Amino acid sequence: MKNDRLITGNFAAAWAARLARVDYIPAYPITPQTEIIETLAKWVREGLMDARLVQVESEHSMLTAAGAASLTGARVFSATSSQGLLYGLEMLYNMSGWRAPMVLVNVSRALAAPITLAPDHNDVLAARDSGSVQLHAENAQEVVDLGLLAYRIAEDRRVRLPAIVNLDGFFLSFTREKVDIPEQAKVDEFLPEYKVADPFSATRPVSKGSSVMEGFAYSYFHYHIHEAAQRAREVLREASQDYESLFGRRYGPVEAFMLDDAEYVLVISNSFATLGKQAVVSLRKDGVPAGLLKLRMLRPFPVQEVASTLRGRKVVAVFDQNLSPGSGGILYPEVTSALYHLRDRPKSVLPVVGGLGGKDITKHEMMAVFERMRALGRNGETAPAPMYLMRDDEMARVNRMLSVARGVQPKK
Amino acid sequence: MTTATKFKTMKDLPRVDYLSPGNPLCAGCGGVLAVRLFHKVLGPHAIWVNAAGCMTVITTYPLSPLKSNWFYTAFASAPAGAQGVRDALDVLIAKGKVKPSEDMKVVVVTGDGAAYDIGLQSTSGAIQRNLDFYYLVYDNESYGNTGFQMSASTPFGSSTKTTPPTSRFPIGNESPKKDLFEIWRAHKPPYVATLSSAHVVDFLRKVEAGTTMKGPKLYLAMAGCPTGWGFGAEETIRVERLAVETGVWPLKEAVDGITKHTYVPRALKPVSEYLKTQERFAHLFELEQRNAPVAAIQESVNSYWRAVSAAEGVQVRLVE
Numbered sequence: 001m002k003n004d005r006l007i008t009g010n011f012a013a014a015w016a017a018r019l020a021r022v023d024y025i026p027a028y029p030i031t032p033q034t035e036i037i038e039t040l041a042k043w044v045r046e047g048l049m050d051a052r053l054v055q056v057e058s059e060h061s062m063l064t065a066a067g068a069a070s071l072t073g074a075r076v077f078s079a080t081s082s083q084g085l086l087y088g089l090e091m092l093y094n095m096s097g098w099r100a101p102m103v104l105v106n107v108s109r110a111l112a113a114p115i116t117l118a119p120d121h122n123d124v125l126a127a128r129d130s131g132s133v134q135l136h137a138e139n140a141q142e143v144v145d146l147g148l149l150a151y152r153i154a155e156d157r158r159v160r161l162p163a164i165v166n167l168d169g170f171f172l173s174f175t176r177e178k179v180d181i182p183e184q185a186k187v188d189e190f191l192p193e194y195k196v197a198d199p200f201s202a203t204r205p206v207s208k209g210s211s212v213m214e215g216f217a218y219s220y221f222h223y224h225i226h227e228a229a230q231r232a233r234e235v236l237r238e239a240s241q242d243y244e245s246l247f248g249r250r251y252g253p254v255e256a257f258m259l260d261d262a263e264y265v266l267v268i269s270n271s272f273a274t275l276g277k278q279a280v281v282s283l284r285k286d287g288v289p290a291g292l293l294k295l296r297m298l299r300p301f302p303v304q305e306v307a308s309t310l311r312g313r314k315v316v317a318v319f320d321q322n323l324s325p326g327s328g329g330i331l332y333p334e335v336t337s338a339l340y341h342l343r344d345r346p347k348s349v350l351p352v353v354g355g356l357g358g359k360d361i362t363k364h365e366m367m368a369v370f371e372r373m374r375a376l377g378r379n380g381e382t383a384p385a386p387m388y389l390m391r392d393d394e395m396a397r398v399n400r401m402l403s404v405a406r407g408v409q410p411k412k
Numbered sequence: 413m414t415t416a417t418k419f420k421t422m423k424d425l426p427r428v429d430y431l432s433p434g435n436p437l438c439a440g441c442g443g444v445l446a447v448r449l450f451h452k453v454l455g456p457h458a459i460w461v462n463a464a465g466c467m468t469v470i471t472t473y474p475l476s477p478l479k480s481n482w483f484y485t486a487f488a489s490a491p492a493g494a495q496g497v498r499d500a501l502d503v504l505i506a507k508g509k510v511k512p513s514e515d516m517k518v519v520v521v522t523g524d525g526a527a528y529d530i531g532l533q534s535t536s537g538a539i540q541r542n543l544d545f546y547y548l549v550y551d552n553e554s555y556g557n558t559g560f561q562m563s564a565s566t567p568f569g570s571s572t573k574t575t576p577p578t579s580r581f582p583i584g585n586e587s588p589k590k591d592l593f594e595i596w597r598a599h600k601p602p603y604v605a606t607l608s609s610a611h612v613v614d615f616l617r618k619v620e621a622g623t624t625m626k627g628p629k630l631y632l633a634m635a636g637c638p639t640g641w642g643f644g645a646e647e648t649i650r651v652e653r654l655a656v657e658t659g660v661w662p663l664k665e666a667v668d669g670i671t672k673h674t675y676v677p678r679a680l681k682p683v684s685e686y687l688k689t690q691e692r693f694a695h696l697f698e699l700e701q702r703n704a705p706v707a708a709i710q711e712s713v714n715s716y717w718r719a720v721s722a723a724e725g726v727q728v729r730l731v732e
Binding site for chain 2: 023024026050051052054056057058060061062064065066067068069070071072073074090091094193199200201202203205206207208209210211212213217
């Protein structure tokens with residue numbers, strides 16, 4: 001039986017926490033995430049959830065409390081965005097070292113300076129190396145589903161790491177979509193009770209977070225975290241099968257869209273994938289063999305799925321909604337390194353950076369990316385210059401702003 | 413202080429120790445001694461939540477000298493770690509997922525760098541939320557574990573690695589010690605106290621008083637630091653005792669915000685007697701105008717005790 005509701009991405013994230021029957025929610029407000037903790041606070045106070053929500057004084061404290069509660073045996077949920085994630089970032093590294101599972105929803109928002117509200121992925125990708133599992137949602141249905149899958153992965157004894165579920169601010173956080181909210185009884189069947197390994201105990205005391213003074217011991221523990229993160233792939237596969245049998249929806253680490261005979265493939269994540277799919281559909285109508293590979297799991301990185309779906313394609317473009325100044329898009333080198341060893345790797349892999357600070361991407365721009373891919377296919381260029389998306393009409397508006405900022409009367 | 417106490421004389425010091433001998437900290441560390449005394453009163457069912465500092469190396473993998481739980485969090489957020497543990501215990505006990513017999517006293521233990529500087533925000537939050545926890549600061553008046561740099565707790569006139577006395581800056585540290593007791597007290601927690609291991613009965617009674625209360629119980633323990641302050645490892649208690657007798661380290665408590673001194677020296681000893689025991693103040697006595705900074709320290713101590721006399725109606729003979 002379907003339980004369809006028209007809800008925002010943020011509301012869907014709150015539903016994931018509620019259905020997971022979390023015990024504890026340390027919280028701190030930040031736009032555009034705040035609706036999540038507001039919703040949960042209301043549900044807790046109305047008695048709809050048997051959990052404690054504590055509003056603390058910073059994201060750093062929030063994630064400290066989250067990890068501490070997880071090690072004590074509580075199922076923990078929290079949410080943040082942007083500078084909040086970076087303010088608490090130290091604690092994500094600690095949590096993976098403590099092997100303290102939790103689910104943290106990040107509602108992407110570009111980082112200051114300049115301070116802004118709309119999304120890009122520099123925030124969540126700053127947590128890329130923290131030892132957290134990362135699942136990225138395209139739509140509100142994925143938010144609730146990936147939220148529940150994230151608990152199964154994070155709490156699995158083979159993994160025991162924090163998991164981040166990412167959704168884009170504004171485009172998804174505040175957009176209402178039709179969502180099938182899973183039935184509680186089925187979720188209870190899907191998600192067993194959280195059991196912490198060796199919790200803090202009065203009668204069997206333990207030490208956690210002990211210092212390690214020898215490099216070889218530190219290396220050992222970090223290789224261990226790496227192996228645990230690698231195992232998140234197989235746990236997702238298993239959990240996804242269970243999820244499909246209960247709810248009829250299956251989630252792999254990547255999603256192949258119109259890839260069957262595709263020669264020009266756009267690699268993209270999160271909500272802009274919807275725009276990419278739109279462009280692919282329209283190109284297909286014109287007979288262009290376009291396709292799209294959506295990255296859903298970014299940590300562990302789905303190397304095999306990326307390699308097997310992209311091998312033999314003519315041209316690939318990697319759309320990075322982020323920028324590592326001095327290098328370029330962050331996902332580009334990850335995708336290309338997954339392809340390097342293939343004999344039949346695509347000849348050209350085009351780096352595309354776009355959508356920074358929530359810059360809108362028009363269909364025209366998506367089409368321009370495919371246009372460039374087709375040109376590369378024709379001329380066989382192997383090291384294409386990156387595309388940094390910015391439209392003429394947008395640049396004209398920037399120039400007007402620059403004039404105003406300089407105190408110059410803008411030309412009519 | 414509560415009148416009903418188990419601790420009347422030194423003979424009442426519990427023999428049982430929950431901190432075993434043998435740990436990687438310095439010989440004569442006042443911080444370790446404070447933890448050891450504190451633990452005797454708390455009993456074994458405890459979790460120590462730690463921030464970066466000297467005490468962090470007390471459990472170095474795979475060893476721990478503690479017979480209780482240990483949890484290193486991060487430099488800035490040990491009180492938030494205590495929040496997570498306390499909340500989880502409350503929630504899980506209420507849900508029947510954890511047995512009430514597994515309940516524990518949650519104790520934050522940090523140095524002054526964490527308490528006065530980088531972790532003050534987290535402490536303020538935990539007190540404001542009325543978290544049921546203990547906070548023991550071992551105050552060695554510096555960033556000790558990194559090699560003795562200035563903290564907000566470093567007293568005026570102290571030499572540190574980041575406030576070395578030079579001809580242009582002859583005094584060393586020119587800032588006064590931050591008054592953390594008053595900052596804590598302004599939050600109106602049920603209990604705030606200062607401790608000295610040289611006054612063991614007073615120490616034990618204050619920890620005992622905290623065990624009868626719910627909410628934040630906050631302790632500032634002087635932690636004489638042989639390596640940083642520059643005195644022999646066997647001198648810690650003597651130095652800490654002089655700090656109390658000269659009036660530099662007042663022993664006091666505030667119950668529900670009302671401050672009372674628990675030990676009032678009848679006549680203060682001159683501060684120079686205390687300062688001269690330590691290398692960190694040696695430069696003050698080598699200055700041409702050496703009387704000026706020492707006199708300033710004496711005057712700040714005098715003015716503190718003048719105020720105490722007026723507020724609590726006690727007699728203290730000052731060093732004029």
